[in-house]
Amino acid sequence: MIYVVGIGPGERKMMTGEALEAIQNADVIVGYITYIRLIEELIRDKEVVKTGMRKEIDRCQEAVNIAKTGKTVAVISSGDAGIYGMAGLILEILDKEKEPIGVEIVAGVTASIGAAVRLGAPLMHDFCHISLSDLLTPWEVIEKRVKLAAEADFVVCFYNPRSKGRADHLKHALEIMMTYKSPETPIGIVKDVGRKEERKILTTMDEINYEDVNMTTMVIVGNKETYISGDRMITPRGYTL
Amino acid sequence: MIYVVGIGPGERKMMTGEALEAIQNADVIVGYITYIRLIEELIRDKEVVKTGMRKEIDRCQEAVNIAKTGKTVAVISSGDAGIYGMAGLILEILDKEKEPIGVEIVAGVTASIGAAVRLGAPLMHDFCHISLSDLLTPWEVIEKRVKLAAEADFVVCFYNPRSKGRADHLKHALEIMMTYKSPETPIGIVKDVGRKEERKILTTMDEINYEDVNMTTMVIVGNKETYISGDRMITPRGYTL
Numbered sequence: 001m002i003y004v005v006g007i008g009p010g011e012r013k014m015m016t017g018e019a020l021e022a023i024q025n026a027d028v029i030v031g032y033i034t035y036i037r038l039i040e041e042l043i044r045d046k047e048v049v050k051t052g053m054r055k056e057i058d059r060c061q062e063a064v065n066i067a068k069t070g071k072t073v074a075v076i077s078s079g080d081a082g083i084y085g086m087a088g089l090i091l092e093i094l095d096k097e098k099e100p101i102g103v104e105i106v107a108g109v110t111a112s113i114g115a116a117v118r119l120g121a122p123l124m125h126d127f128c129h130i131s132l133s134d135l136l137t138p139w140e141v142i143e144k145r146v147k148l149a150a151e152a153d154f155v156v157c158f159y160n161p162r163s164k165g166r167a168d169h170l171k172h173a174l175e176i177m178m179t180y181k182s183p184e185t186p187i188g189i190v191k192d193v194g195r196k197e198e199r200k201i202l203t204t205m206d207e208i209n210y211e212d213v214n215m216t217t218m219v220i221v222g223n224k225e226t227y228i229s230g231d232r233m234i235t236p237r238g239y240t241l
Numbered sequence: 242m243i244y245v246v247g248i249g250p251g252e253r254k255m256m257t258g259e260a261l262e263a264i265q266n267a268d269v270i271v272g273y274i275t276y277i278r279l280i281e282e283l284i285r286d287k288e289v290v291k292t293g294m295r296k297e298i299d300r301c302q303e304a305v306n307i308a309k310t311g312k313t314v315a316v317i318s319s320g321d322a323g324i325y326g327m328a329g330l331i332l333e334i335l336d337k338e339k340e341p342i343g344v345e346i347v348a349g350v351t352a353s354i355g356a357a358v359r360l361g362a363p364l365m366h367d368f369c370h371i372s373l374s375d376l377l378t379p380w381e382v383i384e385k386r387v388k389l390a391a392e393a394d395f396v397v398c399f400y401n402p403r404s405k406g407r408a409d410h411l412k413h414a415l416e417i418m419m420t421y422k423s424p425e426t427p428i429g430i431v432k433d434v435g436r437k438e439e440r441k442i443l444t445t446m447d448e449i450n451y452e453d454v455n456m457t458t459m460v461i462v463g464n465k466e467t468y469i470s471g472d473r474m475i476t477p478r479g480y481t482l
Contacts, residue, residue, distance in 0.1 A: 013262065014348055017254040057480055080350075080364075082357045088365035088478050095470050096482055105358040107255055109321075109348045116323045117346040123321075124329035125378070126386055128369030128395055136479030137366070145367055145393045152389035153382075154369055229336050237329050238377030239298055241337055 001072045002063060002101060004087045006080035006108020010038055010194030014109050022106045023074050030063040031076030038195075039076065054135075060089045067101045080110040084131055084159055112157035115190035115218035118200050120232030122188055122220045127155035132162070132169040142169075143176060150177035155226065155235055158219040162210065170219065171210055177221065181205060186222040188233040189213060202228050242313045243304060243342060245328045247321035247349020251279055251435030255350050263347045264315050271304040272317030279436075280317065295376075301330045308342045321351040325372055325400055353398035356431035356459035359441050361473030363429055363461045368396035373403070373410040383410075384417060391418035396467065396476055399460040403451065411460065412451055418462065422446060427463040429474040430454060443469050 003022035008014035020042070023029065029036065029043050033050040036043075049066070051059045063075045077085030087105045094101055116123045128149050134142060149156050156177075161170045177185075183206035191199040191214070201212050205221070213219060226235040244263035249255035261283070264270065270277065270284045274291040277284075290307070292300045304316045318326030328346045335342055357364045369390050375383060390397050397418075402411045424447035432440040432455070442453050446462070454460060467476040 008257070008348075011259075013258040016249070016257055016350060017261075018252075020258075021254065057482065080354050080357075082354065082362045083364050084478065085365075087358075088362035088475055089480055091362050091470075091473055091475050092477060092480070092482060095475070105362065107249075107350045107354050107358045109257060109350060110354065113321050113323065113348050113351065116321075117328075117348045121323045121329035121332050121346065123324050124326075126369065126371045128367065128390070130367045141394075145395065148389045148393035149369070149395075152386045152393075154386065154390075229332075232332055234329055234332050234336070236333060237325065239330055239333070241298065241333055 002067045002090060002103045003074040003106055004077070004081045004090050004103065005074050005106045006077050006082070006085060006110070007035065007039055008109040008194065009079060009111055009114035010192065014114060014194050016107060019106050019108055022104070025072055026074035027071040028066050028073045029076060030059055030066070030073055032059070035076050035078045038078070056086065056089055060086055060093055063090065064093050064097065064099065064101065068099065079114070080108040081105060083110045083129065111159065111193060111218045112220065114193040115188065115220060118190050118193060119188035119220065120234050122222060122226060122233045122235050123155055124235045124237045125155060125223060127157060129157045129159060131159040132166065132173060133160035134166070146173045146176045150180040153180070153223045155223045156221045160215060161217055161219045162213040163215045170213055174205055174208065178205065186226045186228045186233050188220040189217060191217045193218065202231065202233055243308045243331060243344045244315045244347055245318070245322045245331050245344065246315050246347045247318050247323070247326060248276065248280055249350040249435065250320060250352055250355035251433065255355060255435050257348060260347050260349055263345070266313060267315035268312040269307050269314045270317060271300055271307070271314055273300070276317050276319045279319070297327065297330055301327055301334055304331065305334050305338065305340065305342065309340065320355070321349040322346060324351045324370065352400065352434060352459045353461065355434040356429065356461060359431050359434060360429035360461065361475050363463060363467060363474045363476050364396055365476045365478045366396060366464060366466070368398060370398045370400060372400040373407065373414060374401035375407070387414045387417045391421040394421070394464045396464045397462045401456060402458055402460045403454040404456045411454055415446055415449065419446065427467045427469045427474050429461040430458060432458045434459065443472065443474055
């Protein structure tokens with residue numbers, strides 16, 4: 001039996017009851033070392049398999065191998081396991097191996113929602129998620145989605161917005177969006193949501209400081225109606241007050 | 242003090258600890274009658290203000306008025322309060338009234354995520370949320386977003402997909418998408434996620450039965466890579482197994 005569990009952005013209280021329960025029911029916990037650290041005190045009595053970054057296939061294969069021995073395994077992702085997380089890969093591996101192992105995907109609060117509650121209410125209207133990592137997706141596909149999302153006036157949440165190896169991806173994405181968006185379009189940046197280093201920045205398309213953004217940052221770009229009021233970013237739904 | 246709380250799709254165990262805590266801390270609970278019913282046993286000792294459908298402004302204004310008297314109010318939305326929920330409206334009202342009332346938005350599991358875990362892993366790649374309700378958004382704007390989302394090959398989650406008054410909106414939306422998508426594109430339908438009437442349907446663009454869809458249904462349309470395997474809908478992230 002495998003639980004694929006999203007533990008939310010960081011804080012325990014942003015986890016669902018179902019996620020806590022799945023972790024409690026598991027014999028073995030499998031996850032990326034950084035996420036394992038976030039739940040350390042929940043898994044003191046468990047067997048733990050930690051792996052490093054970019055070891056997703058090994059990690060999921062290991063989880064499947066352990067489940068084959070009859071143990072109950074919880075595979076941990078941050079945020080929601082089904083959004084750029086481990087859920088798809090676990091299902092793909094089981095599919096390929098035709099293993100009749102039970103799987104339960106456990107819902108979590110994804111990074112965009114975790115960041116949005118800190119910013120105010122930026123996701124009140126149609127929005128999309130785009131990952132700016134081109135490790136698994138050709139950059140041309142990402143560019144096309146960024147362009148069309150801007151043209152559609154979606155609020156856009158950028159996952160994996162910027163890393164050392166991809167220092168200019170966010171800048172390129174915003175340059176593409178500039179054709180359709182005003183330079184004053186509000187942008188909300190939340191670093192390390194729900195962790196002790198959490199930091200929130202409200203800025204605009206033309207004033208963003210890219211140095212404020214790294215891999216553990218959520219960047220939310222508003223639509224034409226989004227505004228900043230005090231320390232909050234708000235996208236109106238369309239009610240007339 | 243106002244908490245704006247997302248209670249998730251339905252089941253208690255899909256709520257976050259933070260949401261439970263906010264409800265516990267509140268003196269008064271304000272919400273749409275259907276959502277209030279979902280958390281009845283949590284709020285037996287509370288003052289409760291229930292209002293009917295389409296009374297969003299009245300409901301939020303009432304919550305603000307009660308908070309002005311010094312009471313702690315929890316405004317309840319299903320799913321996440323910041324996604325087509327009450328968070329934006331509460332902040333807009335406070336903004337307009339320049340009331341210095343504390344507000345905390347509490348994250349929840351939105352309907353797309355709740356449905357996705359039941360379907361498998363359909364949201365593993367870039368996706369968007371589009372509401373098909375034209376009560377607050379012109380239909381032309383919705384049509385444009387549907388077209389561009391299909392062209393971008395986003396996985397698309399339709400909120401408010403179909404009601405008696407809008408019986409053909411989903412059909413129109415899928416017809417628009419047909420220009421860019423194969424008729425075999427998988428569609429996942431989940432009705433009443435996390436409630437006792439829950440039902441899951443896997444189908445395709447050309448075989449969907451619109452009668453399976455109503456207002457408490459989430460409809461997820463796959464991208465070019467999405468496939469159905471057994472009783473699961475999976476969108477690969479791009480790993481090579």
